[in-house]
Every structure is written in structure tokens, then in C-alpha cells.
Amino acid sequence: MLGLPEHVTACLFDLDGVLTQTARVHNAAWTTTFDDFLRRRAADTDEPFQPFDPDEDYRRYVDGRPRYDGVRTFLASRDIVLPEGTPDDPPEADTVHGIGNCKNIRLLQELRTHGVDVYPGSMRYLKAATAAGLRRAVVTASANGREVVAAAGLEELLEVRVDGLVARSEKLRGKPEPDTFLAGAERLGVAPGNAAVFEDALAGVAAGRAGKFGYVVGVDRVGQAKALSAQGADHVVRDLAELLENREPGA
Numbered sequence: 685m686l687g688l689p690e691h692v693t694a695c696l697f698d699l700d701g702v703l704t705q706t707a708r709v710h711n712a713a714w715t716t717t718f719d720d721f722l723r724r725r726a727a728d729t730d731e732p733f734q735p736f737d738p739d740e741d742y743r744r745y746v747d748g749r750p751r752y753d754g755v756r757t758f759l760a761s762r763d764i765v766l767p768e769g770t771p772d773d774p775p776e777a778d779t780v781h782g783i784g785n786c787k788n789i790r791l792l793q794e795l796r797t798h799g800v801d802v803y804p805g806s807m808r809y810l811k812a813a814t815a816a817g818l819r820r821a822v823v824t825a826s827a828n829g830r831e832v833v834a835a836a837g838l839e840e841l842l843e844v845r846v847d848g849l850v851a852r853s854e855k856l857r858g859k860p861e862p863d864t865f866l867a868g869a870e871r872l873g874v875a876p877g878n879a880a881v882f883e884d885a886l887a888g889v890a891a892g893r894a895g896k897f898g899y900v901v902g903v904d905r906v907g908q909a910k911a912l913s914a915q916g917a918d919h920v921v922r923d924l925a926e927l928l929e930n931r932e933p934g935a
């Protein structure tokens with residue numbers, strides 16, 4: 685049904701980059717934030733400034749991961765270790781939390797100024813899934829998940845939300861671990877084997893594979909179809925509307 689195998693009765697959708705056109709907003713906020721930090725550091729250490737790569741660095745180290753995990757993973761890729769700091773560190777603090785908080789201020793500024801766009805194909809797919817009686821959850825690493833879902837006007841179409849705040853309060857490990865997707869399936873009352881994961885991030889597809897979900901759809905918005913397959917996507921589309929055309933997988 686809807687391009688999914690017969691045993692699938694529920695859909696677990698990632699948010700940024702799958703339902704809403706906000707992956708690029710996160711990416712831009714991270715790029716500016718990391719570049720500011722790296723420039724300061726280069727000036728302090730006399731080492732050359734090597735900017736954050738919004739393609740490679742974002743996809744490998746930041747995309748899909750919880751905010752502070754993204755900071756740690758990227759810094760580790762440059763052999764940089766910073767103090768953790770605390771959640772209320774100011775945005776200029778050179779700590780894991782300070783950098784994450786700086787990115788969040790930039791992200792919210794942009795989201796609140798320009799609003800949130802939904803992918804038209806995703807809206808169509810969500811409506812078709814609702815009409816077909818498939819269960820529907822959104823599972824996002826973002827602590828801003830509630831705000832983005834509301835700004836996108838998707839609240840009515842999603843039965844369950846597992847976001848970064850839920851993950852924090854329930855101590856769920858972030859993607860690429862499967863915990864948040866497993867929590868989404870559990871809240872819908874569906875076994876992982878009967879749920880399909882929809883993900884645009886490499887870490888998210890890896891989480892879908894690790895959780896032994898019934899089907900993993902890779903959503904390729906940036907030309908990384910091969911990498912999504914290599915992480916374990918069963919099928920890769922460029923837009924969810926493609927699944928409405930192909931009624932059965934592989935058809």
C-alpha cells in the first residue's frame with residue numbers, strides 16, 4: 685500500500701528534510717555557527733581556518749543527530765575537544781552547549797522570520813496514509829519539533845510526536861541509535877517489524893536499520909542516494925510523491 689510492503693501498518697516520519705523543508709535551515713545555522721567558532725579558534729591557535737563543509741561535514745556528522753551530539757561529532761572529526769558547559773551557556777561560550785545554543789538562536793530567528801514550508805509531495809503522502817488507515821508518527825531529533833510541526837500545519841495528520849525534548853526527558857539515545865523510532869512505534873502500539881521509517885539523514889537511516897523496522901525509505905534531497913542505500917535504506921526516493929505512483933515496492 686502506498687509504495688510500502690503489505691506488512692507495513694504504520695509510518696514513522698523524520699521531520700526536517702522529510703516532511704518540512706527545514707533541513708537546509710538547520711544546515712545554514714550550523715554552518716554559520718561552526719564557521720564563527722573555527723575562525724576564532726584559528727585566530728587563537730595560528731592554525732589555518734578550515735571552514736565547515738555544508739555538504740560533507742553536515743551529512744556525516746550533524747544531520748539527523750541531536751543538537752549537542754552534532755556538536756561533539758563534528759568537533760571530534762577535527763580532533764577538537766571542548767568542555768561540555770551547561771545547557772544555559774551563552775551563545776558566545778566555546779563549549780559544546782554554547783555552540784549548540786548559538787545555532788539554536790540562529791535557527792529560531794530564521795524559522796520565525798520565514799516560516800516553515802512543507803514538501804507538497806509529503807503533504808499528499810501524509811493525507812493518503814491517513815485516508816488509507818496507516819498509523820502515523822513523527823520522530824525527530826529536533827528539540828524544536830513541536831514548533832516546526834505546528835508552523836507547518838501538520839498536527840492533525842500526525843498521531844504521535846517523539847522529538848528532542850521527549851528524547852531528553854525519557855533518556856532515549858539519539859539517531860543513529862534506534863531508540864526514538866522504537867518509542868514512536870511503541871506509542872502507536874505497532875511492532876517495529878510493521879512500521880516503515882522515512883529518513884533523509886544517514887544517521888536516521890542507520891537508526892531505522894538498527895531497529896529492525898519493517899521497511900526503511902531513504903529520502904534523497906541532496907544527491908546521496910548511494911550513501912542512503914549503503915546505510916540500509918530498502919528503497920530510495922527523491923520525494924514521497926514517488927511512492928504514490930509506485931503502489932508496490934519495486935513496481
Ligand SMILES: O=P(O)(O)OC[C@H]1O[C@@H](O)[C@H](O)[C@@H](O)[C@@H]1O
Nearest residue numbers: 700710747748751825826827828
Ligand atoms: O537543534 P534542534 O532543533 O534540536 O535540532 C537537532 C537536529 O535535528 C535534526 O532533525 C536535524 O537534521 C539536525 O540538523 C539538527 O541539528
